[in-house]
Amino acid sequence: MKRITLAHGGGGLEMRRLVEEEILPRFGEGPLRDLPDAAILPPLSGAPVVSTDGFVVQPLEFPGGNIGHLAVHGTVNDVAVGGGRPRWLTLGMVLEEGLPFDVLGRVLDAVAGAARACGVKVVAGDTKVVPRGACDGMALTTTGIGEAIPGLALGPRRCRPGDRVLVSGSIGDHGAAVLCAREGFERGPDSDTAPVHRLVAAGAALGAAVRFLRDPTRGGVATVLHELAEAGGVGVRIDESAVPVAAATRAVADILGLDLLQVACEGRVVAVCAAEAADALLGSWRSLPEGRGAAVVGEITDTAGRVVLETALGGRRVLLPPAGELLPRIC
Amino acid sequence: MSVARALAGRIAELARALDGRAVRLMEVCGSHTMAIARHGIRDMLPGNVRLLSGPGCPVCVTEPGYVDAALALARRGVGIATFGDMLRVPGSDGSLASARAEGAVVRAVYSPARALELAAAEPDRPWVMLAVGFETTAAPLAALALEIRRRGVGNLALLCAPKRVPPALDALVADPELAVDGFLCPAHVSAIIGARAYEPYARDHGRPCVVASFEPLDVLHGLAGLLEQIVAGEARVDNRYARVVRPEGNPAARRVMAEVFEAADARWRGLGTLPRSGLRLRESFADLDAERVHGVAVQPGREPPGCRCGEVLAGRTEPEDCPLFDRTCTPAHPVGPCMVSSEGSCAAAWKYRGSQGRKS
Incomplete structure (x- = not known):
């Protein structure tokens, strides 16, 4: 079984391949295409509404979804109930050494699918690998950016x-x-x-x-x-x-x-x-x-x-x- | 819910027939305490019918020294398998939850059988199952001991403090200060020990006894049954959970328990040492006794200063009358065991009746 190693977070060849094989095919359309250091987004039509959240869950996959779904829905939902229309998402991943690639693949599929269903694009991201035992499989962080929906006044x-x-x-x-x-x-x-x-x-x-x-x-x-x-x-x-x-x-x-x-x-x-x-x-x-x-x-x-x-x-x-x-x- | 309304109406009618006399009914079991609180049953009762919580919350009656012994094992690297309620019970120096945060191997389990899997998954680590609970739990704990023996598991022992309900009731009825007019008897415990076990309290002590399940309608039905006896001046055992509880209980479960455990004097928080009220492993199972295997001893331990859990358990004090209640003792930071367990009287009072000054 192919697993994540520390080399996948080392910034070298393995990391490049991880990004090319797992990230770009799923998120490579739009601002992430050329892997810029920062995404430049078009102007929003209303005041920016921003929320960020970290996700850890055991087990990583459970009936009805996985941590990838949670990472998208959790943040998109916070932007939404904050009165915003969600537009953009960033994704930070901390992966534990030894994480099976097929689990990572299913989680990234979930992120991509959930983002598409919500009408948001993943526009920036980061991946780190930590030694075995330093985290529980994986931890995800997403930041969501939306624009205020006119007419909503909540509190x-x-x-x-x-x-x-x-x-x-x-x-x-x-x-x-x-x-x-x-x-x-x-x-x-x-x-x-x-x-x-x-x-x-x-x-x-x-x-x-x-x-x-x-x-x-x-x-x-x-x-x-x-x-x-x-x-x-x-x-x-x-x-x-x-x-x-x-x-x-x-x-x-x-x-x-x-x-x-x-x-x-x-x-x-x-x-x-x-x-x-x-x-x-x-x-x-x-x-x-x-x-x-x-x-x-x-x-x-x-x-x-x-x-x-x-x-x-x-x-x-x-x-x-x-x-x-x-x-x-x-x- | 019309059945509930009808039962509440029946209870009100019986309460009126008491001609202003106030009665105190004790729910013996923690699961009844929970059901009463969760469904707002106190709020449905007339003013002259009071409910008292009895000593039927297993975590609550476990002495502080037991937690200390478990902590000593955990800090030594022994893996601890425990029902979740025990995690936050404060010992003299921390709780199992705090030991876990410091790196101890502590796992919450829903069933004693899960301890076998934990021990099998880490064969090089000694494991201990925290064996607390009443007859309902003692039966599966006994089955666990037999299974350890059958499979030849070499790294799993039991830290034993299961307790028996009847000796606690014996102690309660012997207390002349205890003003209890009837007992709402446990559901699952009765399934094991049988409804007949309550006959002495009715016959010899004149206390009506009704066995009822934890379903909210059954609780109301049970309380109505107690009031019917009180109004009629009777005292007998009325089994209103006959779909599960037989007069003789569950002889098969009791056989398993008798094979593994024997009755022994035991210390109860709040009630003191009660003769033959606990269960210990028989000599033939000494190799599964964590106290012997790991050389620890359960001492009485120190009860937290100011904590009145003991009086609450004996039905002498209401949680809200404890000076610590909702001040230093809350479910997030429990001082006494009655606040830790979700079945504890104090946790139920805090959770469902509302905190200080909001008693409904």
């Missing part, structure tokens, strides 16, 4: 009591998929890793009625709602029975003792919009494949900083963000 302080809270699809699928892959469960759910820029664009059509957008990654929906409640000086009431959950993910959560509201999604959006615009937003989301499972799950209240869950059973509890790591229970 927690814009949320008002009575506004509706929506999610764009079932929650917790990514975290549950990765935990299953890590634990060797044979048939867990697929990760929801996907771009959300079209969901954001659908929201932009509603203008100022859309108050807040966020992708619930680490810490899940609970963390997003908390940040919203604290930064916005409002409360949130969530109706548990309205929150979409996939059956396989629910089963995993029950077995492992996870609260899905605290589990990461990689292709979902939490939105707050004016009550009178909720049906329109829901309708336009549901007309997209990535928003098919969207639902109105709650509303903004006036109890500042407090997120309350009305349970499916009919009880109420305060919803808190997770603390520590997600841990399996004894029994």
Whole structure:
């Protein structure tokens, strides 16, 4: 099996071949063609929106995607929920000595495919190789550049009591998929890793009625709602029975003792919009494949900083963000 | 959910029939504590029905010295396989999570059988499975010991501190200060020990006992069952989880446990030393006993100053009444074991009832 060696990061012949055989065929159109030191991009049509993120995940490949999908979607989604239309992406790779070439190939295929699907181009990149044990397979860093979408004005302080809270699809699928892959469960759910820029664009059509957008990654929906409640000086009431959950993910959560509201999604959006615009937003989301499972799950209240869950059973509890790591229970 | 509403209505009706008398019901098991908190069940109960959390969270009742012994092994290069809850339990000097960050080999497992794979993958490293839990967990731990023996695995031992639920209940009912009007008995533990195990608490101590599953509707159904007995002035064992729990339990599982373990006096955090309340490896399995194999001993250890986990476990104190609760002790930085385990009363109170001043 062909593997990455330290020579592939040495700047010499092997590195040249790595770039020519693995990078250029996938990303060689556009600014990367002649491998310049820096890409010169055309002017943007709006204010630049920039986000950067690092990606590490074990295993590197999991049902529904791999670290390459995450590296594109994670950053593209941050640019999108920040109110930007994603245009350009940079890719930094740290590879561990010994990484099989076929894994690298699948990850780069995922980056290329996901970028194409999001309408972004990879315009700059870097590769380093570290000795075995210095990283866990590979780590990716992407920076996304987009242009502000006119008419979108987002922020927690814009949320008002009575506004509706929506999610764009079932929650917790990514975290549950990765935990299953890590634990060797044979048939867990697929990760929801996907771009959300079209969901954001659908929201932009509603203008100022859309108050807040966020992708619930680490810490899940609970963390997003908390940040919203604290930064916005409002409360949130969530109706548990309205929150979409996939059956396989629910089963995993029950077995492992996870609260899905605290589990990461990689292709979902939490939105707050004016009550009178909720049906329109829901309708336009549901007309997209990535928003098919969207639902109105709650509303903004006036109890500042407090997120309350009305349970499916009919009880109420305060919803808190997770603390520590997600841990399996004894029994 | 109309069934839930009907059950809540039934509970309210029974509570009214108590004529203003306040009753305290103890859920013995940590999984019930979790279910009650997670589904907001406290919020559905009338004011005169209080729920207390019992000593049924395995991590919570494990003494601090146990963590110290595990830490000593981990720092010596022994690979540690453990249920995830144990990772963040503070010992006298750090936790397994902090030892892992320093480079110790500590792996969270979902099943004791996973320890066999870990030991096989690194045959040159000695491995220890942290064997804590109640009867539900003791059975697969016993099966693990038999499997180690069958396969002739030479690098895997057990650091043993499994516990038995009935002796803890014996201690609780013997405490004249304990104001508990009925027990919501565990689901999975009962599947092993059988519903009959609770008969003494009903017959000899006059405490109604209801076995119920962890499903939220079953919990409500179980609480209604306890109130029915209290209103009727009865005390008996009512098995409301008969689809899984038989009167005699699971004799096959108990046979495996009896083959590997024997009852021994054990120290419980908060309850002290209880006769025959723990399980230790039989002499014939001494070669799998991590304490002997690696020359460590589980000492009582030092409980963190100010921590009232002991009183919480005995049902004498509510988490919110502990001076450390939500101040120095939070799920991100737990001081006591009841805050570490997701099943712990303090973690459940913090997570689901809200922190200080937000008690619902």
